[in-house]
Amino acid sequence: MRRHTSAFFIFAFGTASALALTNASAQSDRTTLSTYGTPGLIETPTARSLNDGELAFTSSLVGPTMRNTVTFQILPGVSGSFRYTRIDGGQADGSANFDRSFDISFQLLDETDLRPAVALGLRDFLGTGLYSGEYLVATKQIGSKLEVTGGIGWGRFAGRDSFTNPLGIIDDRFETRPTGTGGRGGKVEAGEWFRGPASIFGGLAYHLNDQTTLFAEYSTDTYDRESNQGLIDISSPLNVGVQYRFKNGVDLKAFVVGGNEIGAQVTYVLDPAKRANPGGRETAPRPIGSRRDLALADWNNSARGGGKDAAQKVLDARLAEDGLILQGFELSRTRATVRIENTRFGAGAQAAGRAARAMATTLPPDVEELTVIFQNKGVPISRIVTKRSDLEDLQYDYDGSWRSYSRASIEDAFDADRSGEVVDLYPVFDYGLSPYASFSYFDPDEPVRVEAGAQFKAFYRPMPGLTFAGQLRYPLAGNVEDSDRVSDSLIEPVRTNAVRYARESDLEINKLTAEYQFRPGKDLFGRVTAGYLENMFGGVSAELLWYPTGSRLALGAEINYAKQRDFDMLFGFQDYDVVTGHASAYYDFGNGFLGQIDAGRYLAGDWGATVALDREFNNGFRVGAFFTLTDVSSTDFGEGSFDKGIRFEVPLSFLTGKPSKTILNQTIRPVQRDGGARLNVDNRLHRQVRDARGKELRDGWGRYLR
């Protein structure tokens, strides 16, 4: 199973600058980003796009406004953005106003010699509507240095010199933009799109050289609200700016907006397909030498005390060098099987390759069929069968990755019993004390809250699949409990009492569980967990997963009885309990797109479904989004109307170049409410099993001989 470590990778911009050092070549060639963090000049959009898969982090200051945006090029022609804005003095009482917004934009036409590139964008299409606007924009390069942009915009883009909506030709309704629908935000306000007056905007970008770009634009954003509050002085539609691109890929931009307001911006574009160190820093695998030499090795020579036990000892040590724990070993004259738990390699295929090499460089020469069984918590998942002679033939073959894949066979290992199990393997006991930091975001009073302290984890496994585990935390510092947010929920407060949990607890028992994982049959996986399952709930959870080894589709079902825990996070419970559970479908669309639907009953007793789409790069970097709709009305749900968010996963190896199963992950929800909330039980099966199933092994096979 992969270790998921929350957060620490933040979309904080310190991280982006750290990445800048390791990913310098990852910038797209010339696309410049606006203060909104989307392709643009200074404030106005252009029809340019990032390269497919690129992730752009932008932080900008315009007068009292600070915008932090992350933009992801989801497909070559589609990008999505999430933005967190702070407007100093933006509230009526003079305090700062915080706003979250989502954009989506579509590249309608690519540029040709004669035709400009054309893009269509929806800004702030889910939020409270502070920035809501739509635009259609065209950009054309003229000569090698100049780019000209012109567009038409509605909503916030129609602040200056606006005219009657030309779409009125289609229907008179387009001429007025409905107002007052902002409300709680979060709704798709499609009824407003492209309606009301329109304005024309445009500008120029001049690329002085590879590093420096000059901008001039005519912007139609008049910052009405901020101007009325006396926060910003917009006295001219003309904005000018200059951008410098540093060698490490960071862009720095300075500009003047509205004639008087000086602003600045920093941007970094990351390509998740380019890791810090392309080949990896891990040490070399064992080269496979002559089998005849192995016949002479002491451990294979019965006259010198050799035999199965002696060979196993050598094998165990060699696997351990690669972070592979030997859990079972069977040897006949021509066949050998090892069962291993991979603790090091993010790519399962690399672990399989290393294990097969350890066998091929250790076992007697007659052994030809090498079987590696991947185990998770002692439970067999998949087996990979390789011919020893194929390894010998292909270890130096320039097409060895593909050829070794095509000659290997990957099978389900449900039928592997405990024969050959390493003696004294059980019980396994492990514990560790470490620091931790946990973050919470977007409290209206404080955008980032953090808690840090000491964490103790331990587990005890008396037999395969059965694990007793616990996690305790002792917070030492932080500002989570300083929040005065109390639950204002109109439904059962299953998540909105987070502050009370933080405030009323001291030593926290985060988890204390007994878990049993098992293989009920071919392609089937099972899990039962009981105890204190997560910070806020305890109970019993049972899950069944169907996942054939080469399948794109996996199906799962989970049912839980959960009872709400006391705020002190010790052993007591509150009165509220619920039966919650979901039926889940997981589908791999190919090209790295993964879909998941979970339908069922949520913690507050609401019924509905969660839809998630992730783009996973071959190296494990993931960017995704999800939303949940349930029978809780948007009024009862409160701010945001329904649950939604974006999520990032960065394999630690992406940053360090060293093999690791650790993944830094972060889910960002604009707001956490009680509707559509799921139980956070550990070790849901699909993610655990997936790394050792055929599709994932195949994706990682480039590392088989690494």
Added chain:
Amino acid sequence: MGALPAMKWKFGILAGAAFSLAACGNQSFQDRAIGLMLEEPNLAHAAGQFPRFAPLLAAKRGPALDVQIVQSGLRGGFLRESTQGTIESWLGNDGVALIFDRGVLHGTRGLGAGMLASDVSASANAILAGRSGEVDRIHTFLNGNDIAVIRAYKCTIVNEGSETIQLDSGATSTRRMVETCFSLDQSFKNIYWVDTSRGRIVQSRQWSGEFVGQLAIQTVYNF
């Protein structure tokens, strides 16, 4: 002319090499901090010599290779770990490896761009035979997205005649062979010095891929 006092040649370390180009600062501190915060398991040989290297060093079956990354100046020593046909795998004392086909770079592990394997047999044939001409070569690189990318190159090999070079064993007469290769978007130039009496490449400058570029490789007989 008296013999030069024997300078003890040392095995350096190249493991940090690939990374040091990209990051700065105290790497071991960074690794330790990551280990602590993220509960990463520690590698047994995190500091010091790679376990597989000690027996090779003890066996003293030479020669060794002195390898320098031209761009960064980092250098390290390698010993032959395994041979299969014409392919040899050489291990560095920090666990990285270089793979050669008769002295022509065939692969890298833990160093540089991740050259998984190659077909450089035509180059090796021509270079060892002292034959000028055109050959093809193939390199497969592991890219940053864990995909094995196969690339083919056209190469021109020129015999530039004899040249005496200085190795630790003394002045050595060699034949200097220059190979210029290009693909649609990459090009590189390798130089090989072939020891005319031993019939093998004893010194070379070879391209290892885009990440760290050229390696300067020299045979060391006394270590």
